[in-house]
Amino acid sequence: MLGLPAHVTACLFDLDGVLTQTARVHNAAWTATFDEFLRRRAAATGEPFRPFDPGDDYNRYVDGRPRYDGVRTFLASRGIGLPEGEPGDPPGADTVHGVGNRKNVLLLETLRTSGVDVYPGSVAYLKAATAAGLRRAVVTASANGREVVAAAGLESLLEVRVDGLVARAEGLRGKPEPDTFLAGARLLGAEPADAAVFEDALAGVAAGRAGGFGYVVGVDRVGQADELRANGADVVVRDLAELLDAESAGPGRESTALARESSRMDRGPIVRDRETGA
Numbered sequence: 001m002l003g004l005p006a007h008v009t010a011c012l013f014d015l016d017g018v019l020t021q022t023a024r025v026h027n028a029a030w031t032a033t034f035d036e037f038l039r040r041r042a043a044a045t046g047e048p049f050r051p052f053d054p055g056d057d058y059n060r061y062v063d064g065r066p067r068y069d070g071v072r073t074f075l076a077s078r079g080i081g082l083p084e085g086e087p088g089d090p091p092g093a094d095t096v097h098g099v100g101n102r103k104n105v106l107l108l109e110t111l112r113t114s115g116v117d118v119y120p121g122s123v124a125y126l127k128a129a130t131a132a133g134l135r136r137a138v139v140t141a142s143a144n145g146r147e148v149v150a151a152a153g154l155e156s157l158l159e160v161r162v163d164g165l166v167a168r169a170e171g172l173r174g175k176p177e178p179d180t181f182l183a184g185a186r187l188l189g190a191e192p193a194d195a196a197v198f199e200d201a202l203a204g205v206a207a208g209r210a211g212g213f214g215y216v217v218g219v220d221r222v223g224q225a226d227e228l229r230a231n232g233a234d235v236v237v238r239d240l241a242e243l244l245d246a247e248s249a250g251p252g253r254e255s256t257a258l259a260r261e262s263s264r265m266d267r268g269p270i271v272r273d274r275e276t277g278a
C-alpha cells in the first residue's frame with residue numbers, strides 16, 4: 001500500500017527535509033555558526049581556518065542529530081573538544097551549549113522571516129496515508145518540532161509527535177540511536193516490524209535500521225542515495241510523490257495534481273524560542 005510492504009500499518013516521518021523544506025535552513029544556520037566559531041579559533045591559535053562543509057560535514061556529523069550532539073560530533077571530527085557549559089549559556093559562548101544556542105538564534109531568525117515551506121509530495125502522501133487508515137507520527141530531533149509542524153499546517157495530518165523536547169524530557173537517545181522512532185511506534189500502538197520510517201538524514205536511516213523497523217524509506221534531497229542505502233535505507237526516493245506514482249495505475253495522475261498544489265502553507269512563522277523565551 002502506498003509503495004510500502006503490505007504488512008506496514010504505521011508511518012514514522014522525520015520532519016526537516018522529509019515533510020518540510022527546513023533541512024536547508026538548519027544547514028545554513030549551522031554553517032554560519034561553525035564558521036564563526038572556527039574563524040575565531042583560527043585567529044586565536046594561528047591554525048588555518050578550514051570552513052564547515054555544508055555538504056559532507058553537515059550530512060555526516062550534524063543532520064538528524066539532536067542539537068548539542070551535532071555540536072559535539074562535528075567538533076570531534078576536527079579534534080576539538082569544548083566544555084559542555086549550561087543550557088542557558090549565551091549564544092556564541094565557547095561551550096557546547098553556547099555554540100548550539102547561537103545556531104538556534106540564527107535558525108529562528110530565518111524561520112521568523114521566511115516561514116516554513118512544505119514538500120507538496122509529502123503533504124499528498126500524508127493525506128493518502130490518512131485516507132488509507134495508516135497511523136502517522138512525526139519523529140524529529142528538533143526542539144522546534146512543534147512550531148515547525150504548526151507553521152507548516154501539518155498538525156491535523158499527524159497523530160503523534162516525538163520531538164527534541166519530548167526526547168529530552170523522556171531521556172530518549174537521539175538518532176542514530178532508534179529510541180525516538182521506537183517511542184513514536186509505541187505511541188501509535190505499532191510494532192517496529194509493522195512500521196515504516198521516512199528519513200533524509202544518514203543518522204535517521206541508521207536509526208531506522210537499528211530499531212528493526214519493517215521498512216526504511218530514504219528520501220534523497222541532496223544526492224546521497226548510495227550513502228542512504230549504505231546506512232540503512234531499504235529504498236531511496238527523491239520525493240514521497242514517487243511512492244504514490246508507483247502505486248497509481250495511470251501515468252502520474254497524483255503528481256500532476258501535486259504540481260498544481262502550492263508548496264507554501266501560510267500558517268505563520270515561528271515567533272519565539274520556546275527554550276530560552278527569546
Ligand SMILES: O=P(O)(O)OC[C@H]1O[C@@H](O)[C@H](O)[C@@H](O)[C@@H]1O
Binds near residue numbers: 063107144
Ligand atoms: O536545533 P533544533 O531545532 O533542536 O534541531 C536539531 C536538529 O534537528 C534535525 O531535524 C536537523 O536535521 C538538524 O540539523 C538539527 O540540528
